[in-house]
Amino acid sequence: MAVTVKRRSTTEDDITAEALRRIEGTPDPRLRRVMLGLVKHLHAFVKEVELTESEWFEGIKFLTATGQKCTDIRQEFILLSDTLGVSMVVDLINHRKPEGATESTVFGPFHRDGAPEMAAGGNIAPKDQKGLPTLIRGRVLDLEGRPIAGAILDVWQADSHGLYDSQNPNSEELHMRGKFRTDKDGGFVVRTTLPVAYTIPTDGPVGDMLKATGRHPWRPAHTHFVVSAPGFEPVTTHLFESTDKYLDSDTVFGVKDSLICEFARHETADAAAKQFGVAAPYYTADFDFVLKPAMAPAGAVR
Ligand SMILES: [Fe+2]
Numbered sequence: 001m002a003v004t005v006k007r008r009s010t011t012e013d014d015i016t017a018e019a020l021r022r023i024e025g026t027p028d029p030r031l032r033r034v035m036l037g038l039v040k041h042l043h044a045f046v047k048e049v050e051l052t053e054s055e056w057f058e059g060i061k062f063l064t065a066t067g068q069k070c071t072d073i074r075q076e077f078i079l080l081s082d083t084l085g086v087s088m089v090v091d092l093i094n095h096r097k098p099e100g101a102t103e104s105t106v107f108g109p110f111h112r113d114g115a116p117e118m119a120a121g122g123n124i125a126p127k128d129q130k131g132l133p134t135l136i137r138g139r140v141l142d143l144e145g146r147p148i149a150g151a152i153l154d155v156w157q158a159d160s161h162g163l164y165d166s167q168n169p170n171s172e173e174l175h176m177r178g179k180f181r182t183d184k185d186g187g188f189v190v191r192t193t194l195p196v197a198y199t200i201p202t203d204g205p206v207g208d209m210l211k212a213t214g215r216h217p218w219r220p221a222h223t224h225f226v227v228s229a230p231g232f233e234p235v236t237t238h239l240f241e242s243t244d245k246y247l248d249s250d251t252v253f254g255v256k257d258s259l260i261c262e263f264a265r266h267e268t269a270d271a272a273a274k275q276f277g278v279a280a281p282y283y284t285a286d287f288d289f290v291l292k293p294a295m296a297p298a299g300a301v302r
Contacts, residue, residue: 082252115177121276131160131193147186151229162198195221220244232291
């Protein structure tokens with residue numbers, strides 16, 4: 001008499017099918033979709049490249065080192081996501097803006113909480129003596145072009161050496177960071193130094209990955225902003241300096257045409273320079289941020 005023996009998983013595709021089957025019962029529907037997609041594509045990747053055991057272990061070591069490189073002020077996983085283009089794909093999926101709203105870009109790994117609130121024209125770069133004085137000014141507007149008073153601009157930037165404060169091993173002090181509140185006309189003025197191109201940190205696993213794949217680590221000169229106001233969707237973005245040679249090859253894929261801004265050079269101290277105590281030569285960048293309404297229902301606390 002024939003005995004029926006239960007067939008075990010024996011091929012690559014059997015394992016994939018069984019792994020997916022075991023996830024299908026995930027109670028949360030969103031988590032179920034994400035996990036099914038993740039396992040499906042991870043298995044497909046391994047099969048496509050016919051991953052060797054040593055390559056698999058190298059991958060484990062790489063991810064382990066990436067986690068071990070992270071500290072309170074260094075986020076190597078964000079850097080990895082950024083340099084693989086994943087952050088910008090997530091950004092584009094999640095921020096499909098209506099025509100006219102300021103576009104978003106990567107948050108990046110260098111934001112820090114606790115930036116001080118400053119008055120209009122406040123200098124975020126008091127210790128950057130070699131930097132070229134710069135005023136970034138404009139208004140925060142709604143989609144109809146009406147000014148938004150009381151909007152907050154959280155600003156951060158690398159100094160003229162291309163370094164963020166968190167990259168200084170000898171100091172935990174905040175520098176090149178500030179929060180600015182728009183006036184009744186939606187206006188703001190940030191005093192900083194001219195942003196410069198910089199390399200992302202290359203002394204960790206992400207740097208090794210860039211080197212192994214023949215890529216440069218440069219980001220075009222930019223200033224970071226998160227602009228927010230009650231009743232509006234906040235936007236995380238940059239302003240990019242328009243003459244930078246890395247605009248077309250940003251190592252984190254963050255450049256969008258609408259965020260490229262001219263930083264105009266002034267050889268003499270005009271009224272704006274005098275008002276904010278800026279010595280010539282100095283630069284100005286004029287940019288209006290446009291926010292779209294929040295998705296939250298009217299009256300919801302944000
Ligand atoms: Fe940056």
